[in-house]
Amino acid sequence: MTFINRRQALQGLALTGAAAALPFPRALAQGQDPRPELRIAVQGLAPTLEPVNAISNVGNRVTNALFDTLIRRDFFSNDSGSGTELVPAIAKSWKREDERTVVVSIADNVRFHNGDAVSAADVAYSLSAERLWGDKPLVPRGPLFSAAFESVEAIDGRTVRFRTKAPDFSLEKRLASWIAWVVPEKLYRALGPEQFGLKPVGTGPYKLVEFHPGDRVVLEAFDDYYLGKPTARRITFQVVPEVATRAAGLISGEYDIACALTPDNLVQLEGQPDVEARSSVIENVHLLVYQGDARWLSDKRIRQALNLAIDRKLIVDALWAGKAVIPNGFQIPAYGADFDPGRPPFRYDPEKARALVKEAGYDGEPISYRTLNDYYVNSVAAAQMMQEMWKAIGLNVRLDILENWGQVLAPGMQIRNWSNGFQFPDASIPLTSDWGPNGSPQQTHGWKASAEYNALAAKVRSLAPGEERHKLFQQLADLWEEEAPGAVLYRPVEIYGVRKTIGWKPVSFEFMDLRPYNLRFA
Amino acid sequence: MTSAETAAGTAPGTVAANRRRKRSAFRSMPFSVCLGACWMALMFAAAIAAPWLAPYGYAEQQPLLRLKPPALFGYETPFWLGSDHLGRDVLSRVIHAIRLSIVIAVAGTLIGACVGTAVGMLAARLRGWWEEALMMLVDVQASLPFMIFALTIVAFFGNNFWLLVIIVGLAGWERYARLVRGLVVEAETTGYAAALRAVGADSWRIYRHHILRNITGALLVQMTLNFPETIMIETGLSFLGLGVQPPLTSLGLLISESRNYIAIAWWIALAPSIVAAFTTLSVCVVGDWLRDVSDVRLR
Numbered sequence: 021m022t023f024i025n026r027r028q029a030l031q032g033l034a035l036t037g038a039a040a041a042l043p044f045p046r047a048l049a050q051g052q053d054p055r056p057e058l059r060i061a062v063q064g065l066a067p068t069l070e071p072v073n074a075i076s077n078v079g080n081r082v083t084n085a086l087f088d089t090l091i092r093r094d095f096f097s098n099d100s101g102s103g104t105e106l107v108p109a110i111a112k113s114w115k116r117e118d119e120r121t122v123v124v125s126i127a128d129n130v131r132f133h134n135g136d137a138v139s140a141a142d143v144a145y146s147l148s149a150e151r152l153w154g155d156k157p158l159v160p161r162g163p164l165f166s167a168a169f170e171s172v173e174a175i176d177g178r179t180v181r182f183r184t185k186a187p188d189f190s191l192e193k194r195l196a197s198w199i200a201w202v203v204p205e206k207l208y209r210a211l212g213p214e215q216f217g218l219k220p221v222g223t224g225p226y227k228l229v230e231f232h233p234g235d236r237v238v239l240e241a242f243d244d245y246y247l248g249k250p251t252a253r254r255i256t257f258q259v260v261p262e263v264a265t266r267a268a269g270l271i272s273g274e275y276d277i278a279c280a281l282t283p284d285n286l287v288q289l290e291g292q293p294d295v296e297a298r299s300s301v302i303e304n305v306h307l308l309v310y311q312g313d314a315r316w317l318s319d320k321r322i323r324q325a326l327n328l329a330i331d332r333k334l335i336v337d338a339l340w341a342g343k344a345v346i347p348n349g350f351q352i353p354a355y356g357a358d359f360d361p362g363r364p365p366f367r368y369d370p371e372k373a374r375a376l377v378k379e380a381g382y383d384g385e386p387i388s389y390r391t392l393n394d395y396y397v398n399s400v401a402a403a404q405m406m407q408e409m410w411k412a413i414g415l416n417v418r419l420d421i422l423e424n425w426g427q428v429l430a431p432g433m434q435i436r437n438w439s440n441g442f443q444f445p446d447a448s449i450p451l452t453s454d455w456g457p458n459g460s461p462q463q464t465h466g467w468k469a470s471a472e473y474n475a476l477a478a479k480v481r482s483l484a485p486g487e488e489r490h491k492l493f494q495q496l497a498d499l500w501e502e503e504a505p506g507a508v509l510y511r512p513v514e515i516y517g518v519r520k521t522i523g524w525k526p527v528s529f530e531f532m533d534l535r536p537y538n539l540r541f542a
Numbered sequence: 543m544t545s546a547e548t549a550a551g552t553a554p555g556t557v558a559a560n561r562r563r564k565r566s567a568f569r570s571m572p573f574s575v576c577l578g579a580c581w582m583a584l585m586f587a588a589a590i591a592a593p594w595l596a597p598y599g600y601a602e603q604q605p606l607l608r609l610k611p612p613a614l615f616g617y618e619t620p621f622w623l624g625s626d627h628l629g630r631d632v633l634s635r636v637i638h639a640i641r642l643s644i645v646i647a648v649a650g651t652l653i654g655a656c657v658g659t660a661v662g663m664l665a666a667r668l669r670g671w672w673e674e675a676l677m678m679l680v681d682v683q684a685s686l687p688f689m690i691f692a693l694t695i696v697a698f699f700g701n702n703f704w705l706l707v708i709i710v711g712l713a714g715w716e717r718y719a720r721l722v723r724g725l726v727v728e729a730e731t732t733g734y735a736a737a738l739r740a741v742g743a744d745s746w747r748i749y750r751h752h753i754l755r756n757i758t759g760a761l762l763v764q765m766t767l768n769f770p771e772t773i774m775i776e777t778g779l780s781f782l783g784l785g786v787q788p789p790l791t792s793l794g795l796l797i798s799e800s801r802n803y804i805a806i807a808w809w810i811a812l813a814p815s816i817v818a819a820f821t822t823l824s825v826c827v828v829g830d831w832l833r834d835v836s837d838v839r840l841r
Contacts, residue, residue: 264802284609284627287806338605338629393783401627404788408603419788423697 055241055253056541058522060532061266061275062257064395067233068217071201072152072159077304077396077439080198080531081279082237082257087201087222090124090143091192093444095527096538101300102528104354104445106196110138110223114195119187119484120170124195126178130246132204133227140174145205147172147182151213152199158213164458165199165443167191168481187482193444225250225535235259251539263394270295270517277524278517279532282397283341289517299515300526301345303352303442306396308507313466314434316387321380322415323504326435328373329413332366335405336510339398344510349497352511354445354528357485358493366501366508373413386418389435390428393421397512399437429464438506441530447493451500452477467505575831578824585640585821592641596634597622601789604629609807624809626799636813639791643776643818646710646792650772651765653711658718659761663749665719666726677723683716689778696784706776706785713775714768721764725757759836766829770822777818793818 066079074083090111097103112127130138145151152162153169168185175181182191194200202223208216220228225247226239237257241250258275260266267285270278271292281289281297289297310317310326317323336344349363389407394400403419410417417435422428428436440450453459456477461467476496483489516526523540527533571579588595608629610619619625623632665676683691692709699705726749729735738748773793779785780794788795793814800811 262802264805268805282802284803284806334605338608339627400788404628405603405605407789408601420700421783421787423783427700 053253055251057254057256058252058277058534058539059256059258059275061260061269061278063259063261063263063266063280065233065235065237065257065259068214069220069228069231069237070159070213070217071203071220071222072162072165072199073213073217075161075165075198075441077441077530080441080529082239083198083201083220083222084224084531085226085239085255085534086220086224086228087203088130088224089196089198090147090200090202091196093193093196095529095533096525100528101525102303102354104193104356106192109196110143110202111195114192116192117181119189120184122182122191122195123175124180124182126180127246128178130223131244132207132223133221133242134204134207135244136204136206138202138204138223140176140178140180142205143180143202144172144174145208146202147195147200151203151208162199164453165197167194186478187484189482189484190444190446190448193446197444199443226252226255229254245536248536250534251536251541252534255534263397267517270519276519276522277532279514280397281515281517283339283343283513283515285515285517286341294520295517296520297515298518298524298526299343299513300528301343301511302514302530303354303445303511303528304530305347305350305440305511306399306402306509307438307440308509309436309438309461309465310467310504310506311433311435311465312461312468312505314432316380316382316385317434318466319380320504321376322382325373325376325380325413325415326410327501327504327507328367328369328376329409329415330366330406330507330509331368331409332510333368335402338405339401340510340513343513343515345513346510347508349494350451350500350508351447351493351497352442352445354442355447355493356445358447358490360490360494363494363497370409370413377414382415384414384416386416387434388420388432389417389437390420390422390433391437392423392425392428396437396439402509403437433465439512447489448481451493451496452481455500455505456481461505465505467503469505470499470503473499473503572831574827578827581820581824582828585644585817585824588637589641589644592637596631596637598631598634600630600635600638600791602630602634609803611807612809615809623813624807626810627803627807632796632810632813635791635796636793636817639793639796639814640817640821642786642790643773643793646707646776646786647769647772649707650710650713650776651769653708654713654715654768654772655718655761655765657711658715659722659754661715661719662722662724663726663754665723666730667745667749673723676719680716680719683712688713688775692775692779693782693784696779701784701787703786703790706779709779710772710775713772717768718761718764721760722757725760726753729753729756763829763833763836766825766832769829770825773818773822773825 062078062081064078065082066074066076068074069083069086071083071087088109090109091106091114092109094105094107095101095103097105108127110127110130111124114122114124116122126138126140126143132138151158153166157163167188170183170185172180172182184191204221207221211219218231225242225245227242229240230238236259239255241253243249260269263280263282263285266278267281267288269275286297289295310323312318332346336342336346346365348365351359351363353359389403391399391403400421407417407419440454443449455461457474462469473496476492476499480489480493480496483492514526514530518524521542523542524538605628607625608627610621610625611617612622612624613619614622621631621633623636626632626635661676665673695709734752735748738752776785776792777794780792781798783798786792786795796814797811803810
């Protein structure tokens with residue numbers, strides 16, 4: 021038997037006390053930062069945080085916290101969070117020199133997370149031919165989102181000149197879009213896009229702590245942020261693929277914000293004391309793309325019939341509780357002067373559709389519709405509704421629910437679903453970009469757009485806003501509807517479940533704005 | 543089944559005694575087995591009469607009447623078991639799901655039994671090097687987690703209905719093969735096989751007409767034991783989105799579709815889950831009982 025005397029007992033107590041005191045400084049350090057942690061449940065993450073490679077409806081919300089665009093679009097310049105005013109950011113001012121040239125002055129007070137000040141060279145490199153728009157850019161998707169640049173050059177330490185090949189009056193808006201997230205030149209060159217995508221360094225309000233693709237991203241406040249100290253100490257984006265689990269996690273207090281909820285979750289959140297739904301119709305459209313050189317789909321009449329058979333209102337009323345918006349034509353009000361509020365809506369005419377199917381001599385052979393399982397909110401349910409609508413006009417559409425985009429895009433595709441985010445609010449997007457000569461419908465989906473369509477697209481891209489551009493854009497939208505390379509379904513509503521004590525508003529875009537002016541904790 | 547012997551009153555082993563024993567076994571069927579058998583009968587009846595029983599078509603949508611609670615629980619809706627997220631009648635979908643799940647399970651079980659029996663017989667007939675090779679295949683299959691195996695096949699070949707039936711069929715073939723090989727090897731040593739051989743019957747004739755008939759009972763029991771597993775595999779694959787594709791419907795797909803609505807429309811998950819659970823349980827209970835009745839060693 022062992023006895024412990026008083027001295028030993030005291031020694032033991034002292035040791036225990038010392039051990040307990042050891043981790044104390046760390047706790048104290050954490051205690052000194054009273055800012056709360058924000059936990060966000062998301063439906064997915066991009067496999068990279070390289071800001072252009074990550075462009076997607078799951079990537080943008082994270083990269084927007086890590087990076088700043090050269091110019092900033094102030095979504096809160098109107099009450100609904102869909103403002104289009106451009107305000108200084110990394111660029112403290114900009115000046116249009118002529119129809120092809122914009123000169124930007126870089127602010128002195130913006131720093132990267134590694135402490136380096138942003139220079140004109142960093143900005144010029146971020147939008148350089150080498151990285152984005154040359155023959156073999158480091159970021160292969162760069163050209164799709166870039167302007168037709170002739171040159172991007174740093175004139176001196178604080179000034180950059182952007183020059184396009186043809187007149188481009190939307191260049192300033194583009195410099196406030198997702199192509200213009202600024203990266204540090206030296207570090208980016210040293211790491212290359214792939215490594216940089218795993219260890220990104222930007223100027224945004226939050227810097228990276230951990231990135232586990234497919235699982236979570238952890239960010240931490242960047243206190244030297246040029247718009248002031250961020251209001252959260254830490255932000256975690258946690259992947260929770262099932263929508264029911266995201267909603268349940270929000271209600272149970274595991275998460276503070278749950279993204280990509282469906283209107284069905286609204287019922288669930290109603291009557292909860294601590295959480296509420298906040299939503300915004302975003303500048304995005306859910307779409308169908310038809311493989312223009314595939315069997316049956318190469319016949320314009322079949323494509324038109326597919327479009328005429330879709331009862332969009334029924335889908336929106338049933339699946340979106342009437343909250344998604346059916347656009348009148350391929351346009352959004354944020355286009356400003358080029359938007360035509362009087363443009364007739366997409367037609368729903370099953371009789372005409374049935375006649376077209378008959379005329380095309382369709383023999384009942386199944387047409388494949390490929391989709392992932394709810395990558396887009398409500399996409400499978402909408403597909404099943406359309407499948408019945410198409411059946412009613414005599415088209416036998418088979419639903420193929422696949423595992424990854426590789427399978428969706430593999431040979432044999434006939435119909436797929438897609439979405440177009442409006443990179444910036446301008447009539448040139450997406451009809452002259454995603455659907456233009458360099459977009460995937462013309463490049464890989466076999467759409468042989470008429471010469472007239474592509475000529476009109478080029479004109480719309482280069483004209484100054486005004487009557488002429490308005491008219492030509494509307495013609496372009498008419499032609500798109502006539503050639504029917506795809507179908508516009510609706511503008512989805514992005515629904516977030518949010519803890520009531522958090523002062524945060526959604527914007528009319530697929531990213532979240534977590535900058536200090538839009539994130540408060542009660 | 544000790545009661546069988548006392549009831550028979552004759553020397554065990556004779557044909558008459560066996561018949562009597564079996565008849566009496568059926569008479570003294572436990573209540574749970576009775577219940578299981580009734581449930582199975584109900585499921586098979588539903589599968590056969592699905593188009594007449596279901597009040598709506600399985601793909602028939604009334605989108606504006608979606609997520610309506612079940613009339614069975616006193617709600618005023620046109621759907622006995624409620625409607626799903628596209629306004630489809632849950633009852634009709636469950637009935638059609640039973641049909642498809644059972645068709646797949648039956649077809650799968652038959653495929654498994656045929657393949658397994660063929661392999662087992664071949665191994666028993668050829669012996670030596672061939673037997674080693676075939677039994678090694680059996681061991682390989684037995685050591686693989688079947689779900690992973692199934693997922694790999696679907697990933698390679700894409701999913702279609704017939705592939706699904708074949709995959710489900712491949713579940714458990716190795717058990718039939720082992721069983722049949724053992725039974726055939728044992729039967730070869732019995733007097734009747736030797737007698738047949740002595741009168742000049744060739745091996746295949748003996749296998750087809752005599753041994754196969756003698757081992758049918760054991761095979762049937764194995765099939766009932768395997769059947770729930772085939773249902774679970776179909777259900778599992780469909781739940782993962784790799785089995786039956788919409789708008790067709792199966793129990794697994796129904797459960798999978800319901801999981802996003804479980805907090806606001808519990809009734810979509812309820813019926814298919816209950817049906818899947820009861821059906822597998824019933825077949826298990828009945829299969830176990832059949833094994834007990836037919837196993838000489840348990841008497």
